[in-house]
Amino acid sequence: MYAEADDNQATEFINDIESYVTFADARRPTVTVDKIHDIGPGTTVLQGLNELHDKYRLILVLVTPLLLKDGYSQFLSEVVTLSGLTGTDEQADRVIPVWMLPKKECKMAWLKAITGFNHFGNKSDGTLKTDYIRRITDCVQRSRTNWC
Numbered sequence: 075m076y077a078e079a080d081d082n083q084a085t086e087f088i089n090d091i092e093s094y095v096t097f098a099d100a101r102r103p104t105v106t107v108d109k110i111h112d113i114g115p116g117t118t119v120l121q122g123l124n125e126l127h128d129k130y131r132l133i134l135v136l137v138t139p140l141l142l143k144d145g146y147s148q149f150l151s152e153v154v155t156l157s158g159l160t161g162t163d164e165q166a167d168r169v170i171p172v173w174m175l176p177k178k179e180c181k182m183a184w185l186k187a188i189t190g191f192n193h194f195g196n197k198s199d200g201t202l203k204t205d206y207i208r209r210i211t212d213c214v215q216r217s218r219t220n221w222c
Contacts, residue, residue, distance in 0.1 A: 075110045075151050076136035077144040084136055094207045105214055123153050131217035138174045155184045
């Protein structure tokens, strides 16, 4: 999930995930990543949000300066987070914030309560990308072990 104005940034993030998240067991399927507007075509946004926890093991929320200014996208992220908390035990941990700004700048309490992981900074040596790709890979592997 992300603010609509962050579409280019979301596309770049998705491309990184699809390109770099790999698994030691080649029999495991690769990661499938969908953008929020590709989910539930032909349904309302809120109906599509209800299906997220049934269809996806992990729901990443890109927390950016533009998200902080977009009340509608904030509302959607809150709905997804709270529906996970009121669902089954395995759904409670599916929403993961991706901090594309310092966490302390976020005013959304429902996301600040979740650790998530950083995706900001100016590390030209590639360690930032290596770190978030490793963390996403670990999350996917854990979700496949716990929920398959």
